[in-house]
Amino acid sequence: MIGDFPKAIRWENGELWLLDQTRLPHDVHYEKQQSAEQLYASIHALKVRGAPAIGIAAAYGLCVVLAPHTARPLPEFIAELHRQADYINSSRPTAVNLQWALQRLRQLSDNYSGDSNGLWRRLVREAEAIHAEDEALCRGIGEQALPLIREGCGVMTHCNAGALATGGIGTATAPLYLAHEQGISFRVYANETRPLLQGSRLTSWELHCAGIDVTLLTDNMAAQTMASGAIDLVIVGTDRVVANGDVANKIGTLGVAILARHYGIPFYVACPSSTIDLSTADGSLIPIEQRDSNEVRQFGEHRATLAEIKTLNPAFDVTPAGLVSGIITEKGLIEPPFASGLAALFSN
Numbered sequence: 001m002i003g004d005f006p007k008a009i010r011w012e013n014g015e016l017w018l019l020d021q022t023r024l025p026h027d028v029h030y031e032k033q034q035s036a037e038q039l040y041a042s043i044h045a046l047k048v049r050g051a052p053a054i055g056i057a058a059a060y061g062l063c064v065v066l067a068p069h070t071a072r073p074l075p076e077f078i079a080e081l082h083r084q085a086d087y088i089n090s091s092r093p094t095a096v097n098l099q100w101a102l103q104r105l106r107q108l109s110d111n112y113s114g115d116s117n118g119l120w121r122r123l124v125r126e127a128e129a130i131h132a133e134d135e136a137l138c139r140g141i142g143e144q145a146l147p148l149i150r151e152g153c154g155v156m157t158h159c160n161a162g163a164l165a166t167g168g169i170g171t172a173t174a175p176l177y178l179a180h181e182q183g184i185s186f187r188v189y190a191n192e193t194r195p196l197l198q199g200s201r202l203t204s205w206e207l208h209c210a211g212i213d214v215t216l217l218t219d220n221m222a223a224q225t226m227a228s229g230a231i232d233l234v235i236v237g238t239d240r241v242v243a244n245g246d247v248a249n250k251i252g253t254l255g256v257a258i259l260a261r262h263y264g265i266p267f268y269v270a271c272p273s274s275t276i277d278l279s280t281a282d283g284s285l286i287p288i289e290q291r292d293s294n295e296v297r298q299f300g301e302h303r304a305t306l307a308e309i310k311t312l313n314p315a316f317d318v319t320p321a322g323l324v325s326g327i328i329t330e331k332g333l334i335e336p337p338f339a340s341g342l343a344a345l346f347s348n
Contacts, residue, residue: 006030008053008164009060011131014067014124016060020047021164025205033057036065036084043091043098046196050165051239051275052134055097058088059127062105063120070117077116078109081123093287094248094316095239096277101130131167137272138168140330145175145235145270149186153232156189156222156260159250160202161237161270171270171328172235173207180212188214189231191222193250195295195313219252226263234260234267235328241269241276245321245338246283251314257323266325273329276342283318291315 006028010017016033022045023029031047033039039061042048048057065084069077085102092098108122149155161172169177179186188207193199200216207214217225225231234256240248247269260267280286296311297303327334334341
């Protein structure tokens with residue numbers, strides 16, 4: 001196994017268990033998901049996070065929610081399927097994998113003529129397939145991006161696009177794991193990722209557990225670290241890539257991309273093809289989730305400012321395609337111009 005750390009999602013005998021990532025790295029705790037409301041809360045509160053992992057959790061969660069309804073007549077079961085899928089899909093607006101995974105399950109009811117129990121079993125098989133596919137996609141991304149990781153290089157990443165965010169070895173971290181497996185020596189610089197510190201709580205912990213040389217930075221140290229010559233490339237994940245190549249990722253990614261352009265450092269985005277949304281023309285049309293003000297006012301339970309201070313708390317920003325050196329998928333590296341490259345990826 002690459003990395004000695006828990007999996008984000010466990011599916012065991014029809015039960016869904018999610019690793020509560022809000023309690024990492026100090027407390028490894030799994031929660032059994034038993035209702036749509038609980039699953040919604042788990043996704044919204046970032047107990048499970050990362051676009052691929054959210055999609056997998058939603059697919060399994062829909063199966064859990066529908067299990068008590070398998071004795072109902074088929075039309076009622078299908079109506080419940082669509083109602084619960086709509087509800088779960090509303091938990092987070094930016095990550096496209098959530099909608100993509102739920103839509104795969106919805107489509108199984110089209111022209112289905114068996115009974116409700118048979119349809120439910122098909123849903124379970126599809127959810128398991130989504131999980132298995134993501135594991136394979138992660139390794140494929142790693143293989144495509146592996147040539148970017150050279151002996152002695154320094155790699156910066158932002159947020160967590162690792163095994164904790166996917167069903168496999170991650171997206172941005174996948175080439176790091178494979179390079180480490182092959183004995184290539186390199187350094188990773190992980191930005192802490194304010195305000196929820198996914199870089200410090202998750203990425204640095206995950207890579208450390210895997211034995212990878214990782215150094216943690218606060219976000220405002222990225223420019224100085226690049227200026228020092230320590231960084232040879234940046235690899236980040238993404239929650240959505242749209243038709244023109246604009247990329248939505250965790251807040252702070254845009255600043256890292258601007259800095260990388262200034263210092264002449266290649267900036268790569270790694271994602272499975274399921275994260276590419278050709279139905280959205282450009283980044284201005286991506287809905288950006290706005291989160292609770294206390295995430296900014298506080299560090300955990302410690303208040304860092306006055307309770308009445310106004311805040312901004314967008315969960316994501318959009319990096320224009322012009323700042324992206326390449327988009328790495330399991331099918332290969334797409335270089336500018338992205339509109340034609342992304343279209344060709346799906347036409348093939």
